[in-house]
Amino acid sequence: MIEINLLRENPQAIRDSQAARGADVALVDLAVKLAEQKKIALQQFEAMRAKQNAHGKLVAQAPKEEKAELVAQAQEMSSDVKRLEAEANLADQELMVVLHKIENVVLEGVPAGSEENFVVLKEVGNRPEFSFEAKDHVFLGESLDVIDIERGAKVSGSRFYFLKGLGARLELALMQLALDQASEAGFTALITPTLVKPEIMQGTGFLGEHSGEVYYLPADDLYLTGTSEVALAGYHSGEILDDLTTPMRYAGWSTCYRREAGSHGKDTRGILRVHQFNKLEMFSYCKPEDAEAEHAKLLEWQEQMLQKCELPYRIIDVAAGDLGSSAARKYDIEAWVPTQGDYRELTSTSNCTTYQARRLNTRYRDQDGKPAVAATLNGTLATTRWLVAILENHQQADGSVLIPAALRGYLGGVDKIGPKN
Incomplete structure (x- = not known):
């Protein structure tokens, strides 16, 4: 608000x-x-x-x-x-x-306009050049027996899938790598609820014009969260935090659910846009005057993860018309997806200033001991769709996929995923 x-x-x-x-x-x-x-x-x-x-x-x-x-x-x-x-x-x-209908005030310098009006801030890494015809993540996932989309659809419908064998282990390795990095940076690990009360969902700003994306359970009057940001924002709702001299940081691991309403025909192939996925989300509470510096740190930690996964990427300053209602500024990091010949979003980080905390009544004591509204920020550190970029960028001529070195220790030293036969 x-x-x-x-x-x-x-x-x-x-x-x-x-x-x-x-x-x-x-x-x-x-x-x-x-x-x-x-x-x-x-x-x-x-x-x-x-x-x-x-x-x-x-x-x-x-x-x-x-x-x-x-x-x-x-x-x-x-x-x-x-x-x-x-x-x-x-x-x-x-x-x-x-x-409650007015969206957060965008910060100075945020590009005006809609989705296509983003500004590229930088590009990092070299796009792979293959001596063979590159295969997409669906073909790779099926040929390597690590993704089963057909049985996912049989069990649950479109936009569902099974991760199998090294596919399942690779996702867990990615999440554990992200959690270890977050812990080293001082984040407190949380496994969050994925069902929340209406006032928490409303407080984070997810029941506005994009409420159609949210699953609702009317018999229980609870919402399934599309990101652990919701539960993390509600964690200190109605509280006065004693000290924010150093930002209070949490890393929330949860399964996430999105209806993907309005996305018919978009990314229907594979696991890029799905109804259920796992995610590790960074969340910070800080003083309003420290929010921009904290935003830069979240972005830096995200870059470290992309680099550990040896992925070429770019950072964009998201245009105002493409911001969520709570975000005053958002940066997306997009990885190169070879078979699409384009960058696709893997992670984003948003500075929500005092917008969410004011709605959720989350305050801290200033230097005079008086209650003041806190600022909140969030940023994804790893999620299921990263597998798309990892599989495609690290594919080899023999159909195998090399596993980034930073992930191998979580897989018992396995350095590549080979074809079934």
């Missing part, structure tokens, strides 16, 4: 942000109007309550013959106070509804 003081003092900054995102600018004007109505309603309520309190003292001190009339006036004032309080509460509720 946006900061109410910013709405009052600089609504144009919020209008500009909404425009850069391609979002509804009129919401800002409505919020300004409702904020003023709330202010007036609150002032009227507080003035009447003060008048009621003063009148109460008169009643207590009045002669017996005057009390009946004063008590009648007190009852009328009490009715007015209740009415004005209800009006103030209603004004606040109406304002909150609109504020």
Whole structure:
């Protein structure tokens, strides 16, 4: 949720942000109007309550013959106070509804526009040049007997799969490598719940225009999470953290679920866009003034993982119109996928400033000991779709796939995956 003081003092900054995102600018004007109505309603309520309190003292001190009339006036004032309080509460509720629809204010320098308006910040690594016709990850996965898409569809439907043998072990190795790196960097490991309450899902900003991506269990009034970011953001909801001199960092390992609504016909082949996958997510709580520096660190840790997996990649500054509602800035790291002749997103990191923490009431004590709203950031360190890039970039002429050196220790020293026969 946006900061109410910013709405009052600089609504144009919020209008500009909404425009850069391609979002509804009129919401800002409505919020300004409702904020003023709330202010007036609150002032009227507080003035009447003060008048009621003063009148109460008169009643207590009045002669017996005057009390009946004063008590009648007190009852009328009490009715007015209740009415004005209800009006103030209603004004606040109406304002909150609109504020929850306004997306986070993008940071200065974020590219305006939609998905295609990203800016490439850098490219790292050499794209492989094959002396043979490169095979895609589906062919490799099936020929090496490490991915079984046909039986995944038989059991669960489209966009499901089995990872098998060294395929399953390779994913676990990737997750363990990421967890070890995160632990060395000071992150606390968490295995998170994958079912969360509506207020947690709403607080993280995932029930906006992309709510169609989320699986909902109406019988339990719970949501399946599409990222452990949701549970990690809710971990300290309603709390006041004692000290954020050093950011509080968590690494959440979970299975993730996404309906992929609206993606019909996109990446239907293979395991690039699926309904269920595993992911290790970094999540940081920090002081707002430290958020940009923390964002740079999350990006650096992601790069280290890509380099350990020996993958060519590029970093893009995501355009405002392609940001999630909670993100004020997001960087994607995209790995080269040879058979597609293009870079595809493997991981992203978002600076959510105080947007999520304000909605979830997560605060910390500043240097004066006063509660202040924290900032939150997130970044994926490993996920199932990395297997796509690993298989394709490290394939060999004989149909085998070399395993990146950093992963071999987690596989008992196995250095490659060979064909079934």
